[in-house]
Amino acid sequence: MQYIKIMEAINEQIDAGLLTAGNKLPAERKLAESFNTTRITLRESLALLESEGKLYREDRRGWFVSPEPLRYDPTLTTNFSSMATDQGRVARSELLDAKLVPASRRAASLLSVSPFTEVYRIDRLRFLDERPVMVVTNFILPEYFPNLLELDVTTSLTDTYREHYNTLYAKTRYRVSTTSLLGETAQALRATAGSPAMFIERLNYDQHGRMIDCDLEYWRHDALSIESVATLSKG
Amino acid sequence: MQYIKIMEAINEQIDAGLLTAGNKLPAERKLAESFNTTRITLRESLALLESEGKLYREDRRGWFVSPEPLRYDPTLTTNFSSMATDQGRVARSELLDAKLVPASRRAASLLSVSPFTEVYRIDRLRFLDERPVMVVTNFILPEYFPNLLELDVTTSLTDTYREHYNTLYAKTRYRVSTTSLLGETAQALRATAGSPAMFIERLNYDQHGRMIDCDLEYWRHDALSIESVATLSKG
DNA sequence: GAGTGGTCTAGACCACACG
DNA sequence: GTGTGGTCTAGACCACTCA
Numbered sequence: 329m330q331y332i333k334i335m336e337a338i339n340e341q342i343d344a345g346l347l348t349a350g351n352k353l354p355a356e357r358k359l360a361e362s363f364n365t366t367r368i369t370l371r372e373s374l375a376l377l378e379s380e381g382k383l384y385r386e387d388r389r390g391w392f393v394s395p396e397p398l399r400y401d402p403t404l405t406t407n408f409s410s411m412a413t414d415q416g417r418v419a420r421s422e423l424l425d426a427k428l429v430p431a432s433r434r435a436a437s438l439l440s441v442s443p444f445t446e447v448y449r450i451d452r453l454r455f456l457d458e459r460p461v462m463v464v465t466n467f468i469l470p471e472y473f474p475n476l477l478e479l480d481v482t483t484s485l486t487d488t489y490r491e492h493y494n495t496l497y498a499k500t501r502y503r504v505s506t507t508s509l510l511g512e513t514a515q516a517l518r519a520t521a522g523s524p525a526m527f528i529e530r531l532n533y534d535q536h537g538r539m540i541d542c543d544l545e546y547w548r549h550d551a552l553s554i555e556s557v558a559t560l561s562k563g
Numbered sequence: 564m565q566y567i568k569i570m571e572a573i574n575e576q577i578d579a580g581l582l583t584a585g586n587k588l589p590a591e592r593k594l595a596e597s598f599n600t601t602r603i604t605l606r607e608s609l610a611l612l613e614s615e616g617k618l619y620r621e622d623r624r625g626w627f628v629s630p631e632p633l634r635y636d637p638t639l640t641t642n643f644s645s646m647a648t649d650q651g652r653v654a655r656s657e658l659l660d661a662k663l664v665p666a667s668r669r670a671a672s673l674l675s676v677s678p679f680t681e682v683y684r685i686d687r688l689r690f691l692d693e694r695p696v697m698v699v700t701n702f703i704l705p706e707y708f709p710n711l712l713e714l715d716v717t718t719s720l721t722d723t724y725r726e727h728y729n730t731l732y733a734k735t736r737y738r739v740s741t742t743s744l745l746g747e748t749a750q751a752l753r754a755t756a757g758s759p760a761m762f763i764e765r766l767n768y769d770q771h772g773r774m775i776d777c778d779l780e781y782w783r784h785d786a787l788s789i790e791s792v793a794t795l796s797k798g
Numbered sequence: 799g800a801g802t803g804g805t806c807t808a809g810a811c812c813a814c815a816c817g
Numbered sequence: 818g819t820g821t822g823g824t825c826t827a828g829a830c831c832a833c834t835c836a
Binding site for chain 2: 376381499510553556558
C-alpha cells in the first residue's frame with residue numbers, strides 16, 4: 329500500500345499549503361525518485377488524488393493542484409457566467425460551434441422529437457479563472473427560436489432567449505452522473521483521455537411549460553460541487 | 564492508444580449483451596492474453612470502463628458488469644428502501660454501528676454545534692439487489708430525539724422520526740461531489756482502495772424549520788444517477 | 799492448493815510542450 | 818533540443834478467494 333502512503337504525503341503538502349491551487353507538481357520522474365519508487369506506482373498515487381479532486385492533469389503538461397470547486401445550483405436560473413462572478417471567480421466562454429443539424433439519437437430522445445428532426449446545436453467551452461472546466465452542448469428546438477443563429481450566440485443563451493424571444497427558463501429536469509472524458513471533449517478540456525468527469529443533462533422548460541432545449545454538460549469533476557436546497561415533497 | 568481500443572471492444576460486448584449486468588469478466592491474465600497485451604495495459608482499459616460506470620470491481624474478486632444505476636431524487640423524502648422498491652429493485656440495510664459520540668469536526672461544522680458536543684452517530688451499509696452500494700453516516704442532534712438508541716434503529720430513520728417523535732423531514736440542503744473510497748468505507752463496499760465514488764452530504768430540517776440531522780453518504784459511483792425536477796427561481 | 803487480483807519493479811519508446 | 822507525460826512491455830511476489 330505504498331501508493332496510499334505517497335498519496336497521503338502529497339495530500340499533507342497540499343493541506344499544509346506547500347502546494348497551492350494552480351501549482352504544478354514536479355516532474356513524475358523526480359517525484360518517483362524522491363519517494364523512492366517507480367513512475368507507475370507514483371502515477372497510481374497521483375491518479376488517486378485526481379479522483380479525489382485534489383489534483384488535476386493537463387494532457388502532456390503535468391499535474392496541478394485543484395482550485396476550489398465552483399458551487400453549482402441546478403435550481404437557479406443563474407447562468408455560468410453570473411454563477412462564477414457571484415463566487416468571485418472569473419468566467420469566460422468560447423463558442424466552439426453553432427449550427428442547424430439533424431438531432432442526434434440522444435438529443436432526439438431527450439427532446440422527444442423524431443431522429444433527424446433539425447435542431448440548433450451550440451457547443452461551448454467554459455473557462456473558470458482561465459482554466460477550461462466544462463464543455464456544453466445545447467440542442468434547441470427551432471420552432472420557438474426562429475433565426476436564432478443570426479443573433480449573437482457568443483453570449484448567454486438565457487439573455488438571448490429573454491431579450492429576443494420573450495422566453496424564460498421556468499423548469500428544469502436534470503440528471504447527474506459520473507463518466508470519463510474521451511476524444512474531442514477531453515481535448516477541449518486539455519484533459520488526458522480517461523480523466524474522471526461529471527456529466528449533467530438538463531431538459532429545460534419555459535414559462536408556458538413548453539420544453540425548449542436541453543444541455544449536455546461535461547465537467548472536469550474536480551471543478552464543481554453541486555449544491556442546492558430542496559423543500560421536500562412526498563414521493 | 565491501445566487501451567482505448569480494448570476499452571471499446573469490451574464496451575461493445577456489453578452493449579451487444581454478451582456481457583450482462585452482474586456478469587464477472589474473465590481473469591485479467593486471460594483477458595490480457597486474448598487482447599495480446601500486458602496486464603498493466605489491460606487494467607488501464609478496465610479502469611476506464613470503471614470510471615465510466617460500465618464495470619465495477621470487487622476487491623480481490625474481479626471485475627463485473629454494472630447494473631442500471633438507481634435513480635436518486637434528493638428532493639423526495641422517499642427513503643432508500645422505498646426508492647429501490649419503487650424502481651423494482653431489492654433493498655437491504657445493515658446497521659454497522661449506532662452510538663452517542665462527540666461530534667467529529669465535520670459533523671460539528673455541518674450541524675453548527677461546538678466540537679465534542681455529543682450527537683448520535685448511526686452507520687449503515689446499504690445493499691441494492693444484494694450488492695453493497697452505499698455507506699451512510701447519520702449524525703443526529705439528541706435534543707430532538709431523546710433515547711433514540713433505545714428504539715429499533717435497524718429500520719428506516721424517517722419512519723422512526725415520524726412514529727416516535729412526530730417529526731418529518733421538510734427541507735434538505737445537499738451537496739454532491741466526487742471522491743474515492745478508502746479504508747473502512749472501501750472495505751464495507753467490497754471495493755478496492757481508490758475506487759471512484761460519489762459523496763453526498765445532506766443537512767436535514769424538520770417541519771418547524773429546525774435542523775435535526777445530517778447524512779454523509781458514500782456511493783459506488785456507478786450505482787446511482789441523481790435526477791430531479793426543479794422549478795427555477797432567480798439567483 | 800490453484801489461481802486470482804493487488805501491488806510493485808525496471809526498464810523502454812514516442813510525440814508533444816516548452817524554452 | 819531537452820525533458821516531459823503518455824503508453825507499453827515483461828516480468829515478480831503476496832495475500833486473498835474459492836473450489
